[in-house]
Amino acid sequence: MANEPSMESASAVGRALDVLFADGKSIRFEDCWLRDHCRCSSCYHSDTFQRAHHILDIPDATILSFEFDKKKIDVVWSDNHTSTYTAEFLSKFDYKTWKESRRLKPILWHGSIHDKISVVPVEKFLHSVEGAKHVFQSLLDYGVALVEGVGVSLEATEIVCKALGGVQHTIFGGMWQFTTRADHADTAYTNLPLAAHNDNTYFTEAAGLQILHCLEHKNGTGGETILVDGFHGALELKKENPEDFKFLSSFNLEAEYIEDGHHHTYSAPVIRIDNESQELVQIRFNVYDRAPMAFKNSEECRSYYRSLRNLSKYYQDPNNQWRFKLKPGTVMIMDNFRVLHGRTGFSGSRVLCGSYVARSDWLDKARALGLIQ
Incomplete structure (x- = not known):
């Protein structure tokens, strides 16, 4: 040839x-x-x-x-x-x-991306290479994909999770279902608003994907999902406040999770970059899970609060967020290394289920499909 x-x-x-x-x-x-x-x-x-x-x-x-x-x-x-x-x-x-063949090439975004991401029927995702490619390419490009027509049950959601790479077991279980009942010491198990954040900042390796499926919301309002492109926000910070980007990409911020019988803690930069290419690798931003910390001097202490606040302003700006209502039958998949998620407060009875998928496992699927090397 x-x-x-x-x-x-x-x-x-x-x-x-x-x-x-x-x-x-x-x-x-x-x-x-x-x-x-x-x-x-x-x-x-x-x-x-x-x-x-x-x-x-x-x-x-x-x-x-x-x-x-x-x-x-x-x-x-x-x-x-x-x-x-x-x-x-x-x-x-x-x-x-x-080196170029091994680069991930995320497409940065802010605001609504409903018309850009893949929205794939569940049968097409589960039973065709084309459908699987659409879902995984959307995750690689935008960090988000939707699968529609899923049975409104934990069991049907689990089938989708397994096809994404397999259910990752954590202290929250494998597949989990939650309401406002406080099964764990986490704000997610309330009806309060949740600011945009990444999960598992206290784990040595955070979950790769988070999957959420709203099984029910009745007799109430609110509970809109909030998504933000963490990469876009980090690069905006680098452009507008380079000293804050430098701090958050080098300072080891400690996060922790404590409940009866468990105490997870991990320290790493909020913005993780590749040492050679200087490209973004991971965002681990969660204002709720920050552990109490000592600082070596006043400058470091003030840099910590200034830089976190400046990055938070971007993530909290509604113009940078995609807000939408999750409905029964639609499974949302997001890249937890990149996309922050939150929700508005709500009333009524709201039941969600979902799971995590390890990053190694979902990238393995993407490689097997020939989407990355």
Whole structure:
């Protein structure tokens, strides 16, 4: 095929090979990398996609000789081992291309995104690749997706949760159902308003997805869902108050959750960024779960309150929020690493159910669908 990778030249440079590809990219492969990536049957189990040898058992051999054509390079090593590397395989390891292929590319938003996110019938989501792709792509793009036509029960909701990657068990259980009865020491188990927040800031790894399904709301009003793009808010803070962004992306804020028999605590920045790319990775914003903290000096203390208040102003601004009423039969899915959620206060009888899905598990589903690498 015309677009298949091919090689124009290969030359030895010290202990490495410089390979020039037909598309103009030049990649240097160190001999230690090449030997580690030998794909012969004695070095690599192709059926399990795993290396066959411990790294300490891989010889520190040098390249004795090599031959190449447009499609492959054959290497003879100083210990007489031979390896073959295809152009298709080697071309994947241009660093910029490789790094870019692993980037998530969220689409920032503020206000209503009902006309942008995927709203997928439950049968299409559960029983077609196309339906599953629509849901997971919407989560990757916007951090939100809706599944409609779900049976109004905890059991029917659980089927959707399992298809999203599997139910994550926490101190709240696996699948949970809640009203205003205080089963746990959490404001969610009341009818009070809840400001936009992320869940599980007190866990070493917060839940990846949160799933909510309103099973019933009768004899009352209110209870609108509030969603905010945490990434957009963080970048607005960086633009308008860069010193606050710097503080919240470096200061370890401690969060905690306490109830009878449990005491969770975890410290990490509110805004987590990738050290190399400086791109946003996670927002862990929850004004309710902040633990009492000591500060090393007055400046740190005042920076803490100033920066949290400035970020809170964005998240609390109705112009940046999407508000809508969850109805029985519609399951809402949100990326808890990115999207903040809350609700308005309500009256009457309101019953919700839902669960969490671990981030590793839902991203695994997205990779299996070919949406990310």
